[in-house]
Amino acid sequence: MRKLALSDEILLSIEKPARYIGGEINMVKKEPSEVEIRFCMCFPDVYEIGMSHLGIQILYDMFNCRRDTYCERVYSPWVDLDGILRKQNIPLFALESQQPVKDFDFLGITLQYEMCYTNVLQVLDLSQIPLKAADRTKEHPFVIGGGPCAYNPEPLADFFDIFYIGEGETVYNELLDIYKEWKKEDGSRNDFLKRAAQIEGMYVPQFYHVSYHEDGTIQDFSPTVKEAPKKVLKQVERDMSETYYPEKPLVPYIKVTQDRVVLEIQRGCIRGCRFCQAGMLYRPIRPRSLEFLKQRAESMLKATGHDEISLSSLSSSDYRELPELVYWLIENFQEKGVNISLPSLRIDAFALDVMSKIQDIRKSSLTFAPEAGSQRMRNVINKGLTEEVILKGAKDAFLGGWNRVKLYFMLGLPGETKEDIAQIAVLSDKIAREYYEVPKEQRNGRVNIVTSTSIFVPKPFTPFQWAPMVSKEEAQERRFFxxxxxxxxxxxxxxxxxxxxxxxSELEGVFARGDRRLCDVILQAYQSGCIYDAWSEHFQYGKWVQAFSDHQLTMDFYIKRERGEEEIFPWDFIDIGVSKEFLLKEYHQAKKEQVTPNCRAGCAGCGAAKFGCGVCMEAREGGMEA
Amino acid sequence: MKARLKFSKAGSMRFIGHLDVMRYFQKAFRRAGIAVSYSQGFSPHQLMSFASPLGIGLSSDAEYLDVVLEDEKQAEDFLLRINQVMNEEIAVKDFTILEEEAKSSMAVLAACDYLIAVKKGRESFLTGQEKRETALRRFAARDSVEIVKKTKRSEKLVDIRENIYLLTDRREALEEFTRISYGALSLDLAEYTPVLYCQLTAGSVVNIKPELVLEALCFQEGEEYNGFSYQIHRLEMYGDRTAKKGEVHTLFGEAPCFLVPLSEFGRREEVQK
Known part of the structure; x- marks a missing residue:
């Protein structure tokens, strides 16, 4: 019988106790006392969100391949259990062994979105680990951050011992090996961190000093110890078909957001949309081989019993063997009742054929992400989708029986005019008109168009990292307009x-391009009761405003200014391959409304070729080489 | 081909709700490579139904799941195949093949047996033999057992005396009464002290929860009822061979009632290969 950390009484008095009992199908079982390294992986949000994340499943599998390591998991307790743990002084525990996280060697926290930052503090606090890295002793785990938000880790610099910059598959083994050596030698905490800092991709924030100009911008950012490099190089998995990928993913008991097999068909994107951070961070695009994907699809479906498989990538249509893969999946699994889902697919003849085979046309909808309403603005953001292509795709779909369309746009893009916004409405209407061009007997009732907008948030390592963000008042006006x-x-x-x-969105914008002075703001907001900021019912804007003013900082400084071309950014110490010069050139191209071709059409010389893999090594249609 | 599974649910699986157990089995059948028939339509689902949902926190050695299998071949080595893909705390204990016209376990369900145990470290007057025996004697002598039944709209007094077929503190007494041996239980006896055994009316029309009986017993003795102190464990489920749809025949009532464990409605023999 598994021993649980929480009593029956607690489990029966909270929502969804299954969030805290572990024991899921394919959970790895090891005897904690028989391993040398205990690693706890954390997704700082509620179980159902965290369990849906592919990255943790990959790393969980990778760590547990090591016989000397036991990797377990922890998620943010929901607010009901949060209160009980605090009141009864119960330390937060890992799901596998149900033992306290504070007794682990490492706590790895994935940072997938900015609004989870107070939840990071919640997890540390409930684990009874000192919130600030400087206050930790040899009794405490090393706290490591990773994921997309680690590409500007500065707002969290005080709370982490190490940030892992790049893809997890690459240098963790090295880190764990030096940890074992260090543990034997019985060195100080600092000794280990100094050694860790010498591994490519590892950033130890306490070994860097930042000074500021009077206007609040950075004057100097440099290492304080010789072991810490001036520039930290992003780690890239070069061969996506010869690497870790789980064959037996965990299967939760309760319904989670992503209740299906996730097959990452490629990493990276060739498109170069200027607003998109993932598109730059994960350069160059690296497809996995068809054979690898077929084998994993088969083994994962068998090991989980899931009735759905989802192909994951930033732009699935750019995977060259997509038709072959999709038709193979349909042929082999559709009869067994397995659904196939294909997000981020460009609507064309192939997509419509596949969708008609795998979905109920009456229930499913078409999704387009033009991101901007006018062609002018689509040129600014380098979104190579034209009105003609959208209308053609919509028309073909309507002829095929579809009548629902979802459209995604952004408001507040750099240089946005009233005309650009108005064009969002015009384009939505044109699609509706296209529907009524279809002969009445071929139509399926009325057309149903859902137009959604999000507020554009400029992110580090994008051509728009210099751009101002609209204030929330402006955003509101634009929405009404x-x-x-x-x-x-x-x-x-x-x-x-x-x-x-x-x-x-405003706060997300602040953290995205924030510096380490924000650590104290986040700490105060957390201490005054902010958690689950990504959940609108828990978001407490007033407390954030108070925390900024108490620290003599303004949100406007981080979001409203257009940054100078010479300005040192808090994230400049990271080398993602794509150069700052290239990003700046792209920013200028955006202002000129000039588009840049995608990686396969022609190399724009972004700098990612230094990794020597993926599309950078492919023979190009245009014949250009990096 | 209709089939019926009997399974146990213990330990941490007590905290997995009824709908999640359904999803658990859907995935388990796929992992085991057992082909279950699907409903028609564009969002097909596996054809399966449970006899009676088990509340969160309760454990059981006799949960029943009816399922429609694609063909007879699926029944080969069924227990072996399904148990290879189960977790430690859910085990399929029995597998029977039903006639095509057989009614669902939910439709025939008429009674359930339960074990009530006191959790280690918790107090209850029922752990004292003398107090327990006195309480049971007084309970047996009662003409009526009135409880407050809450519905969404109202509360009303209901007499459940005739729905309590047996309430005893001896396992042998229940085994003698039901002519069933429960065998080894999935309940960890190091963690719980069994105090009561009972058989109660169950089903879609009248369903008596063991908590109600326990509460009534506490009330009778002037003792405080604390649900967290007890573990309730289902021991068996029965169908009534005689009752027609919608009818409830109680064991000692005027209409005939012939209780048979749900696992005895089908056949257990090997399928011809």
Whole structure:
């Protein structure tokens, strides 16, 4: 019988006790006392979100391949259990062994979005680990951060011992090996961190000093010890078909957000959309081989019993063998009742054929992400989707029986005019008009268009890292303007408009390009009761405003200014391959409304070729070489 | 081909709700490579149904799941195949093949046996033999056992005396009464002290929860009832061979009632290969 950390009484008095009992199918079981390294992986959000994350499953599998290591998991306790743990002084525990996280050697926290930062503090606090790295002793685990937000780790610099910059498959083994040596030698905490800092990709924030100009921008950012490098190089998995990928992913008991097999078909993107951080961070694009994917699809479906498989990538249509893979999946698994889902697919003849085979046309909808309404603005953001292509795709789909369309746009893109916004409404209407061009007997009732906008948040390592973000008041105005424009369209009744919360976007913008002075703001917000900021019902804007003013900082400094071309950014110490010069050139191209071809059409010389893999090594259609 | 599974659910699986157990079995059948028939339509689902949902926190040695298998071949080595893909705390204990016209376990369900145990470290007057025996004697002498039944709209007094077929503190007494041997239980006896055994009316029309009986017993003795102190464990489920749909025949009532464990409605023999 597995011993649980929580009593029956607690488990029976909280929502969804299954979040805390572990024991899922394919959970790795090891005897904690028989391993040398205990690693706890954390996703700082509720179980259902955290369990849906592929990255943790990959690393869980990788760590547990090591016989000397036991990797376990922990997620943010929901607010009900949070209160009980605090009141009864119960330390937060890992799901596998149900033992306290504070007794582990490492606590690895994945940082997938900025609004989870207070939850990072919640996990540390409930684990009874000192919040600040400087206050930890040899009794405490080393706290490591990774994931996309680690590409600007500065707002969390005080809370982490190490940030792992890059893809997890590469240098963790090295880190664990030196840890074992260090443990034998009985060195100081600092000794280990100095050794860790010498591993490529490892950033130890306490070994760096930052000074500021009077205007608040950075004057100097440099290492304070010789072991810490001036530049930290992003780690890249070069061969995506000869690496860790779980064959037996965990299967939760309760329904989680991603309740299916996830097959990452490639990493990276060739498109170069100027707003997209992932598109730059994960350069160069590296496809996995068809054979690898077929083998993993088969083994994962067998080992999990899931009835759905989802192909994951930033732009699935750019995977060259996609038709072969998809038809193979349909042929081999559809009869067994396995659904196939294909997000981020460009709507074309192939997509419509596949969708008609795998979905119920009456229930499913088409998704387009033009991101901007006008062609001018799509050129600014380098989104190579034209109105012609959208309307053609919509028309073909309508002829095939579809009548629901989802459209995704951003508001507040750099240099956005009223005309650009109005074009969002016009494009939505044009799609509706396209529907009514279809002969009445071929139509399937009324057309249903859902137009959604989010607020554009400039991110580090994108061409828009210099750009200002709209304030929430401006964002609000633009939304009302768009709503009026939509109401004025001929098919207004067929168009539904959804929009994203501006308060949260503003804070996301601050953290995205923030510096380490924000650590104290985050700490205060957390201590005054902020957690689960990504959940609108828990977001407490007022407390954040207070925390900024108490530390003589303004949100405006981080979001409203257009940054100077010479300015040192908090994340400049990271080398992602893509150079700052290239990003700046792209920013200038954006202002000129000039597009840049995608990686396969021609190399733009971004700098990612230094990794010597993926598309950078492919023979190009245009014949250009990096 | 209709089939019926009997499984146990213990330990941490007590905290997995009924719908999640359903999803658990859907995936388990796929892992085991057992082909279950699907409903028609664009969002097909596996054809399966449970006899009676087990509340969160309760454990059991006799949960029943009816399932439609694609063909007879699926029944080969069924127990071996399914148990290879189960977790440690859910085990399939029995597998029977039903006639095509057989009614679902949910439709025939008429009674359940339960064990009530006191959790280690918790106090209850029922752990004292003398107090327990006195309480049971007084309970047996009662003409009525009125409880407050809460529905969404109202509360009303219901007499459940005739729905309590047996309430005893001896396992042998229940085994003698039901003519069933429960065998080894999945309940960890190092963690719990069994105090009561009972057989109660169950089913979609009248369903008596063992908590109600326990609460009534506590009330009778003037003792405080604390649900967290007890572990309730289901021992068996029965169908009534005689009752028609929608009818409830109680064991000692006027209409005939012939209780048979749900696992005895089908056949157990090997399928011809």
């Amino acid at each position: 768009l709503l009026d424009q939509i109401k004025a369209q001929l098919n207004a009744k067929s168009i539904k408009y959804n929009c994203h919360d501006a308060d949260v």
